Amino acid sequence: MAKHSYEYNNMNPTATVLRRLDPMVIEKPRNPIHIHTYGGETPFFRGLTEGRLMATKCVNKKCDPSGKAGYYHLPPRVYCPDCLEKMTWEDITDLARKTARIHTHITVANPGAFNRVPVPCEIISVEIDGVATVIMSYLRGAKPEIGMPIEPVFETANPTYTILDLSWVPRR
Numbered sequence: 174m175a176k177h178s179y180e181y182n183n184m185n186p187t188a189t190v191l192r193r194l195d196p197m198v199i200e201k202p203r204n205p206i207h208i209h210t211y212g213g214e215t216p217f218f219r220g221l222t223e224g225r226l227m228a229t230k231c232v233n234k235k236c237d238p239s240g241k242a243g244y245y246h247l248p249p250r251v252y253c254p255d256c257l258e259k260m261t262w263e264d265i266t267d268l269a270r271k272t273a274r275i276h277t278h279i280t281v282a283n284p285g286a287f288n289r290v291p292v293p294c295e296i297i298s299v300e301i302d303g304v305a306t307v308i309m310s311y312l313r314g315a316k317p318e319i320g321m322p323i324e325p326v327f328e329t330a331n332p333t334y335t336i337l338d339l340s341w342v343p344r345r
């Protein structure tokens with residue numbers, strides 16, 4: 174049986190490469206294109222690329238508690254978790270600039286996230302006045318502390334069109 178040498182990576186998308194003879198293993202490279210829609214969450218992700226933090230709110234006054242309390246949901250929910258009606262979008266960038274603070278934090282050595290975030294990564298959950306939920310994100314250029322006032326930073330120059338376009342820094 175002839176001796177074969179095998180390439181670890183076959184970058185030729187049309188080639189079939191023999192990896193092993195027994196058991197026989199062949200490699201058929203794929204070059205997949207992943208297409209994903211943000212659907213109803215589009216205002217949030219589009220907002221990040223425009224330097225705006227968009228949240229949702231239930232405007233159904235009979236809805237308890239979301240509609241009656243009138244608080245925001247961030248991460249946004251397209252439909253209300255309490256009455257299932259479609260939520261309304263609002264820009265809460267200024268509210269976040271004035272009132273955001275660190276709720277909890279953890280330092281992560283290998284955050285994954287397409288290897289685009291600074292490491293070690295300071296993962297934080299962010300509390301904002303009038304928002305019923307906390308949003309997970311990451312802090313740049315500072316050691317996080319619970320209660321630390323922070324403000325959002327948006328990657329508008331070179332957006333990734335993902336949640337990574339939102340990060341936070343200590344409030345100036």
Ligand SMILES: [Zn+2]
Nearest residue numbers: 231236253256
């Ligand atoms: Zn509702």
